[in-house]
Amino acid sequence: MSKKQTALLIIDMQNDFVLEDAPFRIKGALEIVDNVRAVLEEFRSKNFPIFHMARVQRRDGSDIEITRKESFSKTPFAVEGTKGAQIIDELKPKENEYRVKKIRMSAFFNTDLDSILRSLEIKNVVIVGVQTPNCIRTTAFDAVAYNYITYLVEDAVAGQSQEIHQANVLDMRNIGIRIIKTEQVEGLLK
Amino acid sequence: MSKKQTALLIIDMQNDFVLEDAPFRIKGALEIVDNVRAVLEEFRSKNFPIFHMARVQRRDGSDIEITRKESFSKTPFAVEGTKGAQIIDELKPKENEYRVKKIRMSAFFNTDLDSILRSLEIKNVVIVGVQTPNCIRTTAFDAVAYNYITYLVEDAVAGQSQEIHQANVLDMRNIGIRIIKTEQVEGLLK
Numbered sequence: 428m429s430k431k432q433t434a435l436l437i438i439d440m441q442n443d444f445v446l447e448d449a450p451f452r453i454k455g456a457l458e459i460v461d462n463v464r465a466v467l468e469e470f471r472s473k474n475f476p477i478f479h480m481a482r483v484q485r486r487d488g489s490d491i492e493i494t495r496k497e498s499f500s501k502t503p504f505a506v507e508g509t510k511g512a513q514i515i516d517e518l519k520p521k522e523n524e525y526r527v528k529k530i531r532m533s534a535f536f537n538t539d540l541d542s543i544l545r546s547l548e549i550k551n552v553v554i555v556g557v558q559t560p561n562c563i564r565t566t567a568f569d570a571v572a573y574n575y576i577t578y579l580v581e582d583a584v585a586g587q588s589q590e591i592h593q594a595n596v597l598d599m600r601n602i603g604i605r606i607i608k609t610e611q612v613e614g615l616l617k
Numbered sequence: 618m619s620k621k622q623t624a625l626l627i628i629d630m631q632n633d634f635v636l637e638d639a640p641f642r643i644k645g646a647l648e649i650v651d652n653v654r655a656v657l658e659e660f661r662s663k664n665f666p667i668f669h670m671a672r673v674q675r676r677d678g679s680d681i682e683i684t685r686k687e688s689f690s691k692t693p694f695a696v697e698g699t700k701g702a703q704i705i706d707e708l709k710p711k712e713n714e715y716r717v718k719k720i721r722m723s724a725f726f727n728t729d730l731d732s733i734l735r736s737l738e739i740k741n742v743v744i745v746g747v748q749t750p751n752c753i754r755t756t757a758f759d760a761v762a763y764n765y766i767t768y769l770v771e772d773a774v775a776g777q778s779q780e781i782h783q784a785n786v787l788d789m790r791n792i793g794i795r796i797i798k799t800e801q802v803e804g805l806l807k
Contacts, residue, residue: 492764494764561788574682591784602684603682
């Protein structure tokens with residue numbers, strides 16, 4: 428039996444960032460839910476490792492970026508224990524899937540993600556979620572730095588505008604990140 | 618006497634990336650040399666801390682990103698001990714300035730930069746050099762993650778094209794990085 432060396436990283440698909448009336452709604456987020464779900468189901472059906480990454484902040488803002496401290500005190504988001512911090516219902520993690528909390532953009536920053544990926548002997552990561560210029564891109568660049576072969580599912584990630592999204596996809600392509608579509612994920616999971 | 622809480626990070630202004638005939642020449646690099654030099658002289662004249670960051674790889678490629686291993690074996694760059702890895706003559710570090718080697722894009726990745734900045738009680742970092750979408754941006758985003766107030770001197774950083782440069786400056790502005798011009802650096806160093 429061949430080893431399962433490819434992991435899925437779903438980034439920040441949380442109520443506060445995705446729902447129509449969310450305070451920190453990312454404009455393209457709702458549109459990618461079906462594709463993220465399709466990628467997730469593909470990983471589930473082949474039994475490959477799945478990581479649900481979520482930004483979760485302490486209510487007092489003590490773990491927020493210093494540059495965001497003031498705005499967070501007025502309009503907090505992704506606060507521990509709130510509905511806003513939860514992953515959207517459509518993508519609800521299953522018991523056997525990994526949940527990793529983060530307090531910064533990159534899924535690798537001050538988290539145990541890299542340690543778990545190494546223990547699982549993962550070589551490739553597939554990234555989906557929001558939003559392209561921030562949490563997606565920092566995670567993708569860090570994944571490259573940590574020597575993972577990195578796939579970005581371009582129709583399962585989104586930002587505030589198509590223009591920003593496209594400019595970021597170009598930069599990621601230029602450093603060797605493999606840009607694929609949802610329908611190509613199946614071919615990776617052999 | 619007020620503490621000097623602002624440090625300059627000069628990124629990758631090395632022969633292999635800057636010189637006209639360099640194998641990994643970044644198109645906009647030569648044009649920013651005068652501005653980088655002006656910022657450097659400003660920090661020198663006020664006696665604020667200066668960090669010269671340089672990508673330096675082992676000749677056998679054992680420390681290069683796995684995704685670049687093949688191309689590096691054919692066309693190595695920034696190899697330890699070569700002229701190509703050296704900082705360009707115009708920006709040659711002085712004895713009392715910090716030199717930090719890195720093997721990845723971000724100046725913070727597997728380096729002692731953050732430790733030194735903390736020991737110096739630095740609160741603000743000013744970033745110049747090349748290239749905007751890669752080493753500059755990863756360094757700037759990491760600086761924000763590490764809670765530094767981050768300034769990007771937009772006419773002292775460059776990429777392969779103005780379009781890529783501008784798109785990246787926009788994303789950095791959107792996360793709260795302060796975008797300034799060379800002439801504004803003087804005002805920061807009080």
